[in-house]
Amino acid sequence: MMKMPNVRLEVMQTIEKSMDKLLLKYLKPIEKNWQPSDLLPDSMSPEFFDEVNEIQELAKEMNYDLWAVLIGDTITEEALPTYETWLMDIEGVEQDGKNGWSRWVRAWTAEENRHGDLLNKYLYLSGRVNMREMEISMQHLINDGFDIGTGNDPYRNFIYTSFQELATNVSHRRVASFSKIAGNQRLAKICGIIASDEARHANAYIEFINRIIELDPGQVMLAFEDMMRKKIVMPAHFLRETGGAIGELFTHFSDAAQRIMVYTTQDYIDILESLLKQWDIEHIVDLNDSAEKARDYLMALPKRLKRISERIKIPEKQYEFKWIGI
Numbered sequence: 001m002m003k004m005p006n007v008r009l010e011v012m013q014t015i016e017k018s019m020d021k022l023l024l025k026y027l028k029p030i031e032k033n034w035q036p037s038d039l040l041p042d043s044m045s046p047e048f049f050d051e052v053n054e055i056q057e058l059a060k061e062m063n064y065d066l067w068a069v070l071i072g073d074t075i076t077e078e079a080l081p082t083y084e085t086w087l088m089d090i091e092g093v094e095q096d097g098k099n100g101w102s103r104w105v106r107a108w109t110a111e112e113n114r115h116g117d118l119l120n121k122y123l124y125l126s127g128r129v130n131m132r133e134m135e136i137s138m139q140h141l142i143n144d145g146f147d148i149g150t151g152n153d154p155y156r157n158f159i160y161t162s163f164q165e166l167a168t169n170v171s172h173r174r175v176a177s178f179s180k181i182a183g184n185q186r187l188a189k190i191c192g193i194i195a196s197d198e199a200r201h202a203n204a205y206i207e208f209i210n211r212i213i214e215l216d217p218g219q220v221m222l223a224f225e226d227m228m229r230k231k232i233v234m235p236a237h238f239l240r241e242t243g244g245a246i247g248e249l250f251t252h253f254s255d256a257a258q259r260i261m262v263y264t265t266q267d268y269i270d271i272l273e274s275l276l277k278q279w280d281i282e283h284i285v286d287l288n289d290s291a292e293k294a295r296d297y298l299m300a301l302p303k304r305l306k307r308i309s310e311r312i313k314i315p316e317k318q319y320e321f322k323w324i325g326i
């Protein structure tokens with residue numbers, strides 16, 4: 001019997017040939033890139049304590065829910081080991097042979113690692129975080145891992161990461177603009193610079209899927225439909241705090257984000273719409289019946305989600321997070 005060709009692997013190997021160019025286009029040279037210390041007080045400087053004082057005064061003024069979301073975002077960023085190991089397991093990514101895809105995953109991880117590092121140090125200096133509680137949540141989240149419903153399929157994974165990078169872009173960008181309004185310039189700059197990394201990464205994953213569409217459009221359509229039927233879960237959906245069960249805290253975190261409009265159901269719908277457009281799902285040709293049906297489902301989904309979202313009620317009452325000191 002003839003062996004069936006592994007199309008996904010062939011597609012990954014084809015795109016891998018352009019990896020040098022893709023790395024240059026979407027990631028920054030390490031020594032020219034910003035580092036966390038560029039945005040934090042220098043502990044070797046005599047002004048260090050004055051700057052920390054200023055950070056602490058301004059931190060007190062920050063809205064409670066916004067502060068909770070910032071801590072949740074930090075924990076999400078700090079669970080990077082989970083994401084790197086997950087991506088290394090995708091079909092076509094070979095850590096062993098140090099192929100182009102594993103170079104991408106390492107280089108992306110190295111950039112992302114600065115996000116959690118910067119936010120964590122800022123929160124430590126802020127004087128308004130119960131660091132031990134935050135660290136316990138961080139250790140739990142890495143310990144619990146996640147299940148994003150992609151398996152080791154490159155198509156599903158890059159659809160997921162396209163969505164996620166856009167979602168984190170929205171979340172960090174909003175925290176930045178609310179911080180600016182609150183007069184907290186430093187935090188605005190911190191979240192703004194992280195948001196711009198996320199936007200750049202989103203563009204990379206969106207291009208990966210665009211290239212895959214050129215080679216294997218029908219399977220991308222089916223993968224996209226499958227991911228949207230399962231719903232895109234956030235990487236921190238297993239979030240918990242001391243004594244709490246897996247995932248319990250995530251609901252409170254996500255409610256807080258909805259209440260202050262940092263990340264809402266409408267944002268989820270907007271991201272879906274922007275992906276439909278950027279992948280030009282409407283105009284992909286040469287599809288079989290099931291892929292055509294998948295396209296119909298996807299194109300109708302934003303409207304359906306809008307109807308559902310009108311019925312969702314967000315609890316008005318704030319949840320008391322153990323992470324927040326005062």
Ligand SMILES: [Fe+2]
Pocket residue numbers: 077112115168198
């Ligand atoms: Fe990030």
Ligand SMILES: [Fe+2]
Pocket residue numbers: 112164165168198201
């Ligand atoms: Fe990211």
